[in-house]
Amino acid sequence: MKKQVLSIRLTTKYVGCPILAPFFWRKGGKPQNYFSAGSIAAVFLAFLTLSAPAQDSTNKVIAISGARLLTVSHGAIENGVLVMANGKITAIGEAGKVTIPKGAQLVDAHGMTVYPGLIDPETNFGLTEIESDQNSNDLAEPSDEIMPHMHVADAFHAETELIPVARLNGITNAVVAPASEDTIAGQDIFIQLAGADRDAMILGRDVALAMNYGAEQRRRGGRGGGKAEFPSTRMGLITQLRQTFLDVQDYIAHRDAAAKKDDKPDAAKDAKPDAKKDDKGDKIFKRDLKLEALIPYLKGERPVVIGVYEGYDIETIMALAQEFHLKVVLNHVTHSQEVLDKIAAWKVPVIVGSIYDFPRASERFDAVYTLPAELAKRGVKIAISSADAGGPVSSHSSRNLPYAAGFAVAYGLPYDEALKAITLNVAEMFGFGDQLGSLDVGKTANVVIANGDPLDVRTDVKQVYIQGVPVPMVTRQTKLRDEYSK
């Protein structure tokens, strides 16, 4: 009985069965508590999750022939040939113009369409399993607004079932970001949707800073319910951010000064680790993980992804970003129709989405549907995310990423731009443009074979390759399908 009470308390909002209870029922066991439930289930999940490309098979040479190749970087090739070896694309071109190495495994893909693995620019893969179950969520740390020292890499659960589900529809890479409650929510990772373990799947740690600005981040109800706390207004949010950035500049100055002092041999010798002051009465430099985390972003070395919806909020946060020379990627911008020219003038890339966000009551039904096209028309480099409308990112829907891009095409975005917006553009925004996002020699062989247009809802993905290795087209969901189709 005590444990039941505990479980209710732990899941105050959703009093329900523990996240993975169904597994126990099937196994005939009873969860003793959450922790044993979690650990056994983790084993079960790991079993279900596809094993990584085996080491020996990465050396296999595979040649896909006869397909329509959507290269993204240099147009479409009808009846093309693509060769993969050692995890890379080693040749691509028209049939007859590409030499297929001896001993290569031939994949006849006549009638099929082949394209680079899709890249979702914003997900919470590995930070959530079941949305309503708090125990399976590591989405954000809302105890403070300024949390740059939260590293998504520390929470990323590589065995999440969400990953194979997305991969089955041709998603091979993704950015994983924390949720949006904080103005500075943490640092993103860039992942590959297959790999032996977490380390093999994380291609880049701390690749970008996740920032947010707007109504949502105000602490009107305190931090986690209750009375309003600072910052409860946009004025508060901005002043807090500005103070933080100034603190970082101050921190850099002191750190550099301390480092200079450290260079002098006598100072280093005299310094005692636990001393407050050294012999000359100078303060010993004490590390501050929060401020330190922001340094590469204030130096403009890595992108800052700013989630912001309203036009007037975009103008405010961009002014602050420019004041501190941040390298900005705008995210969402779904109510920004009045500042599109400004966005173009700033020359910042934009993750548009959700394309399904709702127009205001006074707007035409397609006011948001047309945004990708309107931005691209103005020369803005865009990515498209998989989010559904009106809420936080739901990476359970990441498999619908290509359809969001297709919908942008329906509302005026040129097809090639749409495909770029979920492949090459995303790779470039996050520093992987030389490795991913197009079918080019030397790039990682993340390749998808489908029976038609990748952006059409009717199209079925037949095979996904990650690092040149065919990924088994199996998920927990296909297993259920097959089990009940008998």
Place this chain on the structure above:
Amino acid sequence: MHIFEPLRPVARHLPRASKSARSIIAVLFGCATLAAAIPAQQSATTAPDIVFKNATVMTASHGTIEHGSVWVHAGKIAGVGATVNAPAGAVVVDATGLWLTPGIIDPHSHSALDNDVNEATSPVTPSMHMIDAFDNRDKALYQALAGGVTTELLLHGSANMIGGQAVVIKNKVGLDRDAMLFPNAPGSIKFASGENPKRVYGGRNQLPSTRMGNFEVMRQAFEDAKNYTATFDAYNAKVAKGDKDAIPPKRDLKLEALADVLRGKLYVQIHCYRADEFLTEEAIAHEYGYKIRAFHHALEMYKVAGKIAPEDTAIATFTDWWGFKDEAWDAIPWNAVMSMRKGVRVALKSDSNDHVRRLNQEAGKMVHYGGATEDEAIRMVTLNPAWIIGVDQQTGSIDVGKDADLVLWNKDPLSTYARAQKVYIDGDLFFDVSLPGLGTPHFSGVMHGDNEAGSDDEEDGQ
């Protein structure tokens, strides 16, 4: 009155109430003021005939006609085929290169209710009427119309085991409230099960906090309804015997509504996810003698479809939404087609102000997930949801005699690229993408509603 009166199909496969019970109920409803009078169709008689020519006509009932024509007369479909006998004066719509489908129908919506979705103060609230919360100026209706949606079933939420009574609307954006009500549509009542009721009431340390509690609350409600009916039967019998001193029992709106369920006067629409719960729900329905019209969400139907198909209970399901709660953990996108292949009538629904705008694409996904034919796929968002609502004799397919609820698309409506060009309801044009502004011939002004999501499933009763 109409929303309480079932059409014949309900009575056909449900136990008939005794004559005396019926007369009492009729008397009771004679006094009821809740029912809105639904006016006869407007403007149809004076509108000119319309002929769509050279369209790809997806009829939803009898396949696709390439280069087909459809003739609309007096708000109804008067002809469909390779050629039609339209009069010379008919307005011709050249649909060369375009697709024509029946209007899209959403059998599970909480739009336009200003978040008055759940009366989450008791697990049994059958006398709630969604029409009382219906805001016909909500922008969600317009945005759905622009996605080709012509009919919606606006349901009570899922906080309560027995929720309230639905309203069926035709999406005639710009007309007044009563003109948007679907004429002569049967009444539906929303039931729920599973996590939501037990979360809402368990969170307050009330019954139900478990699935055991959930179903017991339901059984007790029907026991109460049976006693209530018996009291009226006894009173009726006394009156019939000429007892002039007989005192009529006190009316109770809640029990009246439950009695209507037992008498088959309301379609029962049940929010239900898990395979075991479908079976329990059917067993309780058998025990108390009512039929379940449809399971909504029904994400695990693929596990027991063979057992449910003979019950003639349909499903209104999501295509690929999953993992948002424990009871959605076994959701698979092949559910709809697998259940259909086992004989279950399958509709797709939105439960969302977002997805309602692109149900045609959701249907397109069924080609991908399970290999539905285009005919089967389009039926999942037209004729099958019409059946669930009980308006399949009036709308849901392109057949002679049916309401001219039609959508003209620029591309195959099952593709990602389709946009609704024109939307007709009862032969009248309610959306035209080529018009400036909102594209609504009957509406110009300010809409309501920045309550966004339109789903009850996550946050109800919080």
